[in-house]
Amino acid sequence: MSKWVTLDCNGSPHCRHENGFAAYDGKFYLFGGRRIQPVDIFDPVTQTWTTASPPPMEIHHFQPVIVEDEIWLLGTMTGEFPRETPLETVYIYVPGSDTWKEGPTIPKERRRGAAGCVLHSDGWIYVVGGIVDGHHSGTQAWFDRIHPVTGEWQVLPDAPNKRDHAPCAIVDDRLYFFGGRETGRHDGTDYNALFFATISDVDVYDFASGTWSVHSEPLPIQTAAGGTGVLDGKIHYVGGEAGRMEAFVEMQIFDAAQGTWRLGPNLNRARHGTNCCVYDRKLWIAAGSGARGGEPELTSIECIDIQETS
Incomplete structure (x- = not known):
């Protein structure tokens, strides 16, 4: 079974946590987090980090989604x-122009942070x-x-549980909302x-x-603020934080067809407060915090061949 590999990179990103991490057009984008910081761009072929423009304000606690040639943050x-x-x-x-812009206004009565966010094949972004x-x-x-084209906002039925600091993922026309906590x-x-x-x-x-x-199958190890990635009908939920001081190293894998969880290989570095990217049949995770709360902030990036763990 494959193991997580910590990469020896050319350059390094800015240390950060509660950040976004997203793959677009063969590059990975690390952005946001506490404080106003530049976007860091990773090339997985050359394993090189470069720096791009900062956002116009401090942004954190989000799960980014790719909408055509843009990265949306809700x-x-x-x-x-x-x-x-x-x-x-x-x-x-x-990414193409290295620019930031504001999108549609969010209804005042539905504004919140640390929400799960995902793009469905029907063209709508679900929060x-x-x-x-x-x-x-x-x-x-x-x-x-x-709807990213029209900006239309629709209120849908509440989920069974209140939770924040939790990701969501779609497999086989079902949305799974897992992990997190009631902060x-x-x-x-x-x-x-x-x-x-x-x-x-x-x-x-x-x-x-x-x-x-x-x-019927709960999350085996309860954590919040882990990263997630989907490949071959399996949700990979990585790291997270909970009541203990140390962040978590575990990768929990949900097989949607079987309806079961199992544990995969552990991270080399415990971390939470970041996202995962899926690229080249590998799962990638970078930055985040190594302990409960905000310190230490990390700069390392790890990847694992998902095919060998499935």
Whole structure:
């Protein structure tokens, strides 16, 4: 079975966490995270990092989606812990021109951060969960969609569980919402308590029937803020954070056809607060934080041959 490989790169990215990481046109884009930082671009062929333009403001806590030649950010926050603010509009990065722009306005009553976000083959971007008041209060089970061409926003039925810091993924016309926590489940004085509010349920939305259910197989190791990638009908959920001080190294693999979870090879470096890319039949993960919360911020990148783990 293949193992994660830590790459020896030419150059290095800016250290960051609660960032985005997305693959587009043969390159990987590392952007956002705490503080305003430049976009870092990775070439997997030459294993070289280069630097591009920063966003116009601090952006963090999002799961990016590729929409044609743009990278869209929804369910995004700005500001400092613990009262971060959801953005009023969609933010969009255009790799071809190395530019940022604002997209459609998000309805005021549906703004939140740390939400799951995914593009469906029907052309709509789906946004699920999230929290309205940073790490303080207001974890939601909201489910919405936005059309990137028209900007139309539609409110859909709530998911079974409130959760934030959770990714989502689509396999076989079903959306899976997993991991994460109910960050708002604390008394507002002990913010350490939020790390223990993880959720084991896997929520499943069936696009054909338009209904939610809770899967019979829960997430084996409860973590929030892990990265995820889909290949060959399997969801790979990597790393994360929970109540202990150390971040997690585990890769949890969900076989949608079998409806079962299993563990894959561990990361070389525990991390959370970043995303995964799928490229060249490999899973890639970079940056993030190596421990619960924000430190230490990482610059390393690892990859694994998914085909050999399936």
